[in-house]
Amino acid sequence: MTAVINKNLLTYKGSSFLRQRLILSVLSGKPVRILEIRTADDNPGVSEFEVSLIRLLDKLTNGTIIELDETGTSLYFQPGLLYGGAIDHDCSLQRGIGYYLEALYMLGLFCKQPLVATLRGVTSNPIDPSVDLMKTSMLQTLKKFILDDEGLELKILKRGVLPLGGGEVVFKCPIRKQTRPVQLLDAGMVKRIRGTAYALRVSPALANRMVDSAKGILLKFIPDVYINTDQCKGKQSGKSPGFGIHLMAETTNGVIYSAEQVSNVVSSGEEPSLPEDVGAGAAQRLLYEIYLGGVTDSTSQSLAILCMALGQKDVSKMITGPLTEYSIWFLRHLKEFFGVTFKLENHLSDEECEGTGSDKVSLTCVGIGCSNISKRTI
């Protein structure tokens, strides 16, 4: 799984973590070759959503060379310079918009021109972070690494769920010369819980039912719980029926933990889900996120790690919950692409407290001093 490094070229096998590899390749300027993509699979080669990602990266950059062989099982990617600007992209319906948006979050700051990306597709699905999550916790994480977050926003214009999607978001990202070193050592305590429940092309009462069940659980922990219902009408509600709920818990130090749940897709043969179950499931997941803790929620760990690694040549420190598999791989890839090694420790708090969630991990690193070379200086 580890890369074979020959001069600047990194060679990987398999389609795992393709997105990570491509993103880091773009950031580091090192070409990657990925071989044996799903060779033993029924559908060999890169799948549709990966092609869509590569297309997106191509739109974002200038001078990228992409070579895909006939079978689609091997890919050569030589990145160009991050360009940014206005981008319009139809995402694959196999994955959510979050899949693509995450890549833009990681690359947006280092473009030549401020990014204004319009993405269309599925706004929430079970395997990707939804656009709500991107808008709340992940954006919050990103904001910590830049001094001035003017112009950094995500607008949800339309929602759309599986199977047909129809959602649309606009992501605007300013450009920055570099990210700043951070010392994020205290996550604080959860002071309020907010949320959004949405019902698309189904009865709006479902949203209320979700809210009720979620509140039923959350109110046992904290009284400050407000969950909005987002009534989407007409085109705003996408092309397929469905409903879902997104919950976020904000701490005293401004950390946001998010959790969400969407209804099953009936047309693909799954059992129709009850709104009560969806609401309760999301609430449980939120509590799980709170249990994991840290200064970022588990989904945005990798983004925080990236920003730390790319920062100035100073020490950054952060405390997160247990590392996810994704971020563990991200750390490994960072080492391969940038040679950054993090100091990882089990965090022992000075004041021993029971009931503050899982064991925390403290990450320390020295940034590589990456500065946005493509940014124009006047």
Added chain:
Amino acid sequence: MEQSEDSPLDKKKSHRDRHSGRKAEKKKKKKDAQNPVLGESSDKQRNPKAFAFNSAIRAERRFRRKQDIETKKQHIPVVDRTPIEPPPILIAVVGPPKVGKSTLIKNLIKNFTRTPLTDIKGPVTVVTGKKRRVTFIECNNDINSMIDLAKVADLVLLLCDASFGFEMEVFEFLNICQVHGMPKIMGVLTHLDMIKNSKTLKTTKKTLKHRFWTEVYPGAKLFYLSGILHGEYLRNEIKNLCRFISVMKFRPLQWRTTHSYLLGDRYEDLTNQELIRQNPKCDRHLSLYGYIRGVPLKKETSVHIAGLGDLKIHNISYLPDPCPLPEQIKKRALIEKEKMIYAPFSGVGGIVYDKDAVYIEVGNLQSRSKNPNDENTAFINSLKETKIPLDVKIAEAKIQLFTGGQQLTAEELEENQLPSTENVLLYAKEKDTKDEDDLTASLENELNELRKQNSSSFHEEKVEDSGRIRRKVVFDTAEDLSYNSSDASEDDEQSGSENEDDQVEEVVSTSFEYTDLRRNKDNEIHLKIKNILKEFESTEAESFENNEETVTGNEEDAMEASSDEAEDSNDDEISDNKEKIYDSNIKWKENLSQKAKESFLDRQKSKRNMMKLVYGIFDSKPSTIEENREEDSNKDEDDKIGGLFKKVSRDQEKVKLNKDSMNVTETSLMLPWGTTTRDWLDPQNKVLVANCFVTGKWKESEDAAELLKLDDANDLSDVDSEIFGDFEDLETGQKFNSTKSNSSKDQTAKRKRSHDEKDEEADRQALAEKKRKLKEKFDAEYDDTEKTSYYDDLKISAEKQAQLNKSVFENMPDEVRVQIEGFRAGMYVRMEFENVPAEFVTNFDPTYPLVIGALNMGEENVGFVNVRIKKHRWYSKILKTSDPLIISLGWRRFQTIPLYSKLEDDLKYREQDFLALQVVDSSQDVVKKLGFRIAATGTVQELDKSTQIMKKLKLIGYPLKIYKKTAFIKGMFNSALEVARFEGARIKTVSGIRGQIKKAVSKPEGCFRATFEDKIQLSDIVFCRTWYKVDVPEFYAPVNTLLLPLDKKNAWRGIRTKGEIKRDEGIKNPINKDSLYTPIERKPKPFKPLVIPQKLQKALPYRDKPKHGVKSSERKRGIDRVAVIHEPHEQKVSTMMKMIKTAYEHKQEKLKKETKERLEKHRQEVAAQEASKGRKLKQKKKEVFRNRSKAQIREQKKGNK
């Protein structure tokens, strides 16, 4: 005085206050009585009104000015990234030739170390103080060296021959510095004794000083070295200079706080001698040494060696400091022993540690030349001269084994020694099997061991592997001390004898290497096995990693149980692995058990496990193959095979595992949203997160309950504060502790305190104490501090960051720290490079600085660089597009072909946007002609992979035929096809009538129909504005001056400029006739008369009709006046009429006059009447009022009565 004599009366004696006597006392008493408190206060306090401002505007201005000045002084706070033990300060001595640079360096070194150095080549590092080391380097008169040194020097001593004045080199250097980040610059004027006249000396000093100030900054330090005595500068002056150097502070420069770099002070050629023998021009394998400067250097970065090119670091390892700072500082000054000096290029330096060998410098030739007859020194000296290959030299070098014995050559010796050194051979072979890229850490261990053993004697024999000949060292500590003490002749002898031993072994070892080489086949087999094992090793590592990972990625429960479980499950494996590694590492160490214990303890530290979880076998060395193999070879044959089988099977397992994890769906979520977690409403689980909410228990410091209690205590203490105030001091500490322990014991029952009297009292006291502390803290925070500005905040945060940078990794062992942080500044490192051109070694000259700069991310892949440039005003030529320039950008120096362009917006031309780089033309012949070698300077604006430079192109055409608004234009295009390409394009006439290209017409070719907004004229010129993309030439030729032979280092030639090529080839530009100057002849233009058709003329009103006759005014003017002669009668009549007329006029005039007079008279009359009337009225009024007042008085009188 004169004035006073002239006017003695003018001068007045000034008033003097009495200080004693009655009057003075009286005054003093009065003063004291007035303000007894302010007895000693200042004037301002005593009389504030006098110091109050009069004018608000002026006060505002004063304030603003003060702020301006303050703000001007501020710099953006930068994070100081210098480590605790910084690298030596790099002092470059720069100046034109023959100003005394070498003499100055010699004097400085002599002053610092007391040992004179006569022959200085390359950098010399000296310990100058308790916390300061200094590296001196002389800059030779080469612009390339000047550029390189300007990029790395911390302090520049800029020498100038005062008797001559500033030379161009000085200004060139200053200009280079300005572009690459200004280091501290100190001017030094020499040759002052050449100026005999004291007055000229004074003026020269002054003019030079002021010139220097304008160049550097006003007030920059300029030193005067007044003369030379016995070939040295005056001691006092040098001492002063040294003092300045040793207290100087440096501001971090932007480039250097973002890049790591080092100045190579030693190099070693590691290439296989055999390869060199076969092909003297083969690529070399080199190691370079130096102190890391700037920021920590990461292992994976590639570097640029100025004058050589980009290289990838093959291997890097840190070595013990060859010139360390004194360990303990007891006294104020340094002891003689601590005044270390290190200059490998000049042949000075103590013990030199290498990766796998230890060298002892035997002192330079001069110091040893006391007894040149000594055969030891002669032998070593003969080895030192590297002109002849070593093997030849060794063969030639003669040695006397026993006093009075025969002098032997190497060959003879070999024959003699061969049978007796069988065991050594074996050892050499074993060593040989060690790979080049052997574990760095094992090296470190080895070195540590070496250092430990340094105290005793050291008898490690080192025979190098790949044909590189190394001297084996057998030494005692007494010995290395002996090198410092020059007097001990006995020691000398002893060391001499030891040297003898050395030589014997050395000769032997070399011969074995040849035998080794003969056994290449053996080596090949070895290599094959090695490769297999390498693969195995890596796969094993991965499988281990994977195991770890599956544990993490598995169930959430496993995650929650955290690393404890993971540890347990993996510990066995790890320990196995570890043991193996350790075994192999320490086969030459004795205390195995202790090591095992240590490693176990290490493993216990959770951080290692955490890191292992992520980075796999991070701590163990990258390749432990050799060790494993050796271990295997030590084992029985059967075991080995068994081991091999095992490995293969594991390998397959690994592959299988890999396959499973190769195509995993990628998602950043921990688990898909649908998956259920544990039930958090379950009270058992609920407890786990209860305190994550603000409703839960807070930390001690910010607990709401505590704070509430604090408020209660506040009220209480207000009521009976006196009681508690009395015995607060006595018991507080104890009581406080007790409550604290209480609180930690039962947190839930905190609010419900037992109402026990005693307990309550204790509580109250504790709280009172706590409150006091809090208040103190608050006071300290808010009362004493001056208001902090934004700038202060920035400064504080930068300082904090700097502190953190220093402290975070402080307690980590170096080998781990190096992995995380990189090789930090101040470390002495050895870098290995492969595939270095042979010319680097053959043409090596230590006087040329060896600057190794790390390339940050993104600096490796260059596209097009857009820069803003400004031509230097002293550069005499014109910069032309497509003329090559040598550019120094970042660490690099390269020749490229620039393309000059400017930004244009739609409306108008902006002021020309210049590009920015350091541009140098250094060809020697040109230098003298040019005067100033720096063509331009500038800054990089952006990088891109493509360019968008367009050339403006105007296509010109002429009307062929014009209809109303349609015209046929010819001459713009050559064919209908071309026209088709431009259909719809906008065109314009010179007079500004806009139009559009419509369609091509068949005849003539290239003609087209166009429409305009108005009718154009046949004489109009029509043009079409188009844009033409200009291709930017892609040309990059690094200036590799280090590879040039010694005498040509100064004369690097890239591609020639267009002008040079033409001159060389004798090509002359074709003359464009239009460019020639010819006298301009302008003929007056005859206009045709305006013709109006008859029909039109008729229709016109008379006014507008062309008048063919002469105009009336012209007519009048043209006709002369004619005298009129009257008839007599007529004459009579006219005179009569004239007379009557005159009479009448006279009459009228008279009448007028009379009327005027009459009117005047009348007016006067009226006025007189009015006046008299008024007078009468006044009188009457007077009478009336008088009567009235009389009556009043009378009435009053009556009333009174």
